[in-house]
Amino acid sequence: MQERQELSSARSALRRLPPVLAALQRLAVRFQLTEEYVLILTAVLVGIGAGVGAVLFRWLIRAVEWIGYDWFPALTAGWGRAYVVLVPAFGGLLVGLLVYYFAREAKGHGVPEVMEAVALRGGRIRPIVAVIKSLASSLCIGSGGSVGREGPIVQIGAALGSTVGQIFNLSDDRIRNLVACGAAGGIAATFNAPIAGVIFALEIILGEFSVGYFSTVVISSVTASVIGQAAFGDAPAFPVPIEYHIASVWEFALYPVLGVLAALVAVAFVRSLYWAEDRFEAWRSVPEWVQPAVGGGLLGVLALAYPSLTGITWERMPQIFNVGYDVIEATLANQGVFLAAVALLVLKLVATSLTLGSGGSGGVFAPSLFMGAMLGAAFGLLV
Numbered sequence: 001m002q003e004r005q006e007l008s009s010a011r012s013a014l015r016r017l018p019p020v021l022a023a024l025q026r027l028a029v030r031f032q033l034t035e036e037y038v039l040i041l042t043a044v045l046v047g048i049g050a051g052v053g054a055v056l057f058r059w060l061i062r063a064v065e066w067i068g069y070d071w072f073p074a075l076t077a078g079w080g081r082a083y084v085v086l087v088p089a090f091g092g093l094l095v096g097l098l099v100y101y102f103a104r105e106a107k108g109h110g111v112p113e114v115m116e117a118v119a120l121r122g123g124r125i126r127p128i129v130a131v132i133k134s135l136a137s138s139l140c141i142g143s144g145g146s147v148g149r150e151g152p153i154v155q156i157g158a159a160l161g162s163t164v165g166q167i168f169n170l171s172d173d174r175i176r177n178l179v180a181c182g183a184a185g186g187i188a189a190t191f192n193a194p195i196a197g198v199i200f201a202l203e204i205i206l207g208e209f210s211v212g213y214f215s216t217v218v219i220s221s222v223t224a225s226v227i228g229q230a231a232f233g234d235a236p237a238f239p240v241p242i243e244y245h246i247a248s249v250w251e252f253a254l255y256p257v258l259g260v261l262a263a264l265v266a267v268a269f270v271r272s273l274y275w276a277e278d279r280f281e282a283w284r285s286v287p288e289w290v291q292p293a294v295g296g297g298l299l300g301v302l303a304l305a306y307p308s309l310t311g312i313t314w315e316r317m318p319q320i321f322n323v324g325y326d327v328i329e330a331t332l333a334n335q336g337v338f339l340a341a342v343a344l345l346v347l348k349l350v351a352t353s354l355t356l357g358s359g360g361s362g363g364v365f366a367p368s369l370f371m372g373a374m375l376g377a378a379f380g381l382l383v
Contacts, residue, residue: 105126115205118205123172145360182220185224237325262375269371275353295357312340319347331374
């Protein structure tokens with residue numbers, strides 16, 4: 001029921017958006033509003049759009065996940081766990097078709113594509129990118145792809161901001177500003193963190209901290225955060241059930257060691273991801289739009305194999321599938337076993353490299369959090 005209400009609210013808001021844009025455009029001409037006033041109004045609209053987009057995007061992921069891991073397994077109960085291979089492979093095939101034939105920019109993480117648009121094209125992003133990115137990433141994540149939803153929602157919000165700027169025929173600088181507004185709104189609505197959204201947009205997307213950009217980005221981020229809180233509540237992304245206390249001052253000496261280990265894992269992750277991308281790009285005998293299906297199939301084979309290799313069992317969906325936030329929450333509540341944490345870290349690294357290297361659509365932030373959580377759990381159990 002809640003998901004239906006979220007979808008209904010998102011649809012009605014999206015239907016109202018084009019008439020509102022047209023009305024604002026007429027008002028701007030009639031009352032000769034300055035570009036600054038128009039920018040503030042559009043920043044609010046972009047924030048609303050980013051918030052609604054985040055709600056709709058998460059609903060799409062849930063819908064795809066229900067089809068793939070509840071409805072389809074029940075329909076094919078006699079096939080055993082074949083759905084773990086079939087669902088990611090079919091999801092990958094749909095992703096490949098969408099990206100290849102409609103919007104190549106929707107492939108991959110999302111954030112680098114936004115940064116490229118800001119740096120090279122004055123922030124101009126094709127409007128269709130928001131639609132295709134929403135569909136492709138929700139299919140990839142919902143079908144089990146080992147990627148995150150943060151990168152896609154940044155690109156979706158940024159594409160919306162760029163589209164609004166182009167409708168109002170704003171300058172390149174103003175369009176870049178609205179791109180940052182959309183990116184900030186996406187982060188704010190997803191994590192219930194408006195300040196983090198502002199900092200991310202200014203430092204990562206724009207690459208500069210300017211007073212001229214700051215006010216509109218804050219407006220958009222706060223607006224999207226309010227919509228996100230209305231839909232998802234104001235609970236933190238990761239509730240920590242146990243209060244932590246420093247038992248000894250010597251504990252502080254352990255954190256630099258953990259930081260070095262985290263850096264090594266990050267380097268291994270980046271190199272593994274680039275290696276997988278290079279291998280699939282060099283695999284010219286398989287069409288580009290088919291490669292995500294191959295990656296999804298390999299991901300399913302990995303999921304079937306690792307319980308017998310590691311002793312880690314799963315029921316409905318493997319731990320390395322999807323964003324993995326439920327596994328992080330379980331780890332925060334109960335650290336588990338050292339070898340299991342290490343195994344999940346390595347498996348997640350391989351799974352994400354397969355998903356994105358083959359051409360899947362999704363972000364790297366959630367997998368990075370997953371691997372960091374497993375590393376921290378293993379380190380805590382060890383020391």
